[in-house]
Amino acid sequence: MSGPLSHLKVLDFSTLLPGPYATMMLADMGAEVLRVEAPDRVDLAKVMPPFDGKFSTTYSYLSRGKQTLQLNLKAEGSVEKVKALVRDYDIVIEQFRPGVMDRLGIGYDVLKAENPSLIYCAITGYGQTGPYRDRAGHDINYLALSGVASHSGRQDSGPPPMGIQIADVAGGSHHAVMGVLAAVIKRQQTGEGSFVDISMTDAAFAMNAMAGAACLAGGQEQRPESNMLNGGSFYDYYQASDGRWLSIGSLEPQFSERLLETLGLSELKKLTMSQKPEHQQELKAAIKQKICEQPLSHWQEVFAEIDACVEPVLTISEAAEHPQLKARGMVVEVDRGDGVGQRQLGRPIRIP
Numbered sequence: 212m213s214g215p216l217s218h219l220k221v222l223d224f225s226t227l228l229p230g231p232y233a234t235m236m237l238a239d240m241g242a243e244v245l246r247v248e249a250p251d252r253v254d255l256a257k258v259m260p261p262f263d264g265k266f267s268t269t270y271s272y273l274s275r276g277k278q279t280l281q282l283n284l285k286a287e288g289s290v291e292k293v294k295a296l297v298r299d300y301d302i303v304i305e306q307f308r309p310g311v312m313d314r315l316g317i318g319y320d321v322l323k324a325e326n327p328s329l330i331y332c333a334i335t336g337y338g339q340t341g342p343y344r345d346r347a348g349h350d351i352n353y354l355a356l357s358g359v360a361s362h363s364g365r366q367d368s369g370p371p372p373m374g375i376q377i378a379d380v381a382g383g384s385h386h387a388v389m390g391v392l393a394a395v396i397k398r399q400q401t402g403e404g405s406f407v408d409i410s411m412t413d414a415a416f417a418m419n420a421m422a423g424a425a426c427l428a429g430g431q432e433q434r435p436e437s438n439m440l441n442g443g444s445f446y447d448y449y450q451a452s453d454g455r456w457l458s459i460g461s462l463e464p465q466f467s468e469r470l471l472e473t474l475g476l477s478e479l480k481k482l483t484m485s486q487k488p489e490h491q492q493e494l495k496a497a498i499k500q501k502i503c504e505q506p507l508s509h510w511q512e513v514f515a516e517i518d519a520c521v522e523p524v525l526t527i528s529e530a531a532e533h534p535q536l537k538a539r540g541m542v543v544e545v546d547r548g549d550g551v552g553q554r555q556l557g558r559p560i561r562i563p
Contacts, residue, residue, distance in 0.1 A: 214241020215562050219395065222247065222296060223277070224284075225306035226254040228376055229334050229383030229411065231273040234304055236388050238276030239558040245296070246274065250281045263553050271547045272555045290316040297322045302330045302391055309335060309344045319406050329404040330394040334383045338410030348412075353378035357415035362422055362433035362441055370435070382414030445483070445494045448524065455507035456524035459498065469519040474501045 219242040223234040231246070238244045248254070257270040264271070282289055294317070297303065303322060305312055312318040312333075319331045333339060336348035354360045354377060360370035387409045394405035416423070421440070422433045436442035439462070448456045461470040467483040482494040502510065507523055514521040525533065531542045531554075540557050547553040 214239070217241035217243075219243070219302060220300045221245070221302045221304060222293075222300045223304050224312070225304055225334065226252070227256055227306065227379075228273070229379045229387070230304050230306035231256060232380055232384035233332075233334070233387040233391075234277065235273050235275055236384065236558070236560070237302075237391070240560060240562070242302075244277040245300075246277045246279045247282050247284075247293075248279055249283055251283065264547055264549055264551065268553065271545075271553055274548075275545055275555065284315050284317070293317045294322070294325045297326050297329060300326070300329070301395070302332065304332045304334070304387065304391070306334045308347075309333070309339050323404060327404060328398055328402060330391055330398065330407065331404070332387050332391050332394075332407040332409060334387050334409045334411070336410070337412050339408045343412075350376040350378045350411075353382065353412045353415050357412050358419055358423075358426075358433070359415050362435055362437065364435050365442065366435045377418075378411045378415040381418060382411040383409060386414045443488065444491045445498055447495060449499055449502040451505060451507040451510060452503055453506035453508075457502055457507060457510050458522050458524055460520040462520070466519045469517055470498075470521060473513060473517055473519065474498065476501065 216237055219237070221234055221237055221242050221244045223230065223244055223246045225231055225234065226248075234242075234244045234246070254270070256273055257266050259267050259269055261268050266274075282292060284290075284293070297317075310318075313320075319329075319333075322331060323329050335344070336353060337343035337346060348356075351360075351372065354363075354373065355370075357378070359377070363373075364370040387407070390407040390409055394407055397403065397405060419426075419433075422438070425431045425438070426433055433441075438444075440446060444462075446460050446462055448458055450456055459470065461467045461483075464484070468477075468480060471477050471480055471483070476497055479494055479497055482490045485491065510521070511523050530536055536542070541559070543555055543557045544552040545555050
């Protein structure tokens with residue numbers, strides 16, 4: 212496969228979502244990926260519906276651009292097979308709990324002895340060190356412990372179950388790819404391999420970004436609907452008369468002025484720059500009243516040519532048909548392996 216990473220070979224021992232998503236990203240950018248699968252181990256990504264042929268649609272998507280090797284890592288002779296493979300590979304990615312690969316006889320130290328320039332990436336919930344290193348967890352747990360959930364959602368209903376796997380993908384997959392590529396650059400400069408330790412909880416904690424700075428350096432504990440970007444201002448979602456939702460992010464003066472002019476609320480212009488909660492709530496109430504008077508289709512038509520940071524909340528199927536995403540080729544058709552095409556999410560990183 213052509214691409215900027217076509218010179219790299221990846222041995223993928225991961226299951227579920229974070230590791231396979233990371234190696235799919237590498238494959239999309241041209242890396243040669245061999246996915247090592249245990250024939251008798253259940254992978255939820257493989258068995259979760261809906262199904263498209265033999266496997267689930269999620270598994271087919273995550274397997275894009277990869278080769279597969281069936282290998283029971285506990286079987287006699289498997290260690291020697293992995294050692295022989297790793298001599299010809301640049302990168303190993305695994306997603307077991309700390310110590311599992313060591314117990315199987317194919318941990319970092321063993322594989323590094325076979326290939327000193329090897330880049331070995333371990334994706335775990337809590338990292339290779341610390342009191343939680345051996346603890347089980349899922350996306351919702353990492354978001355909870357990292358503080359992200361504490362300032363998400365509404366004050367009266369608490370943190371919401373997120374629609375996407377933030378810690379798994381943005382935390383695990385994306386940080387793994389960044390770490391691996393940083394290690395590749397290091398190897399180009401020094402010839403040395405690296406162990407890349409990715410904790411999904413660490414990554415989620417780091418993604419607090421602005422809220423984290425406000426708390427740690429500014430002393431402001433973060434809560435739902437307490438700041439400009441999490442519902443504490445008129446930057447929010449508003450329900451239309453048909454039950455659909457509209458996003459309004461008109462923070463800057465030029466955008467807020469256009470918003471209020473369009474809604475016939477220009478007299479509230481001064482409230483947009485006020486930091487007082489009561490002023491923001493007054494503004495939100497006025498916008499809410501206006502938006503609920505018409506269906507979403509009306510507001511889509513009204514704001515279609517107005518540059519005010521106002522967009523409809525689309526379903527995934529609607530988003531797939533949006534002119535912007537279609538122009539960017541963000542839905543592709545891929546052979547699922549049996550000659551039948553499957554629609555999939557496209558790759559977002561474009562390198563001509």
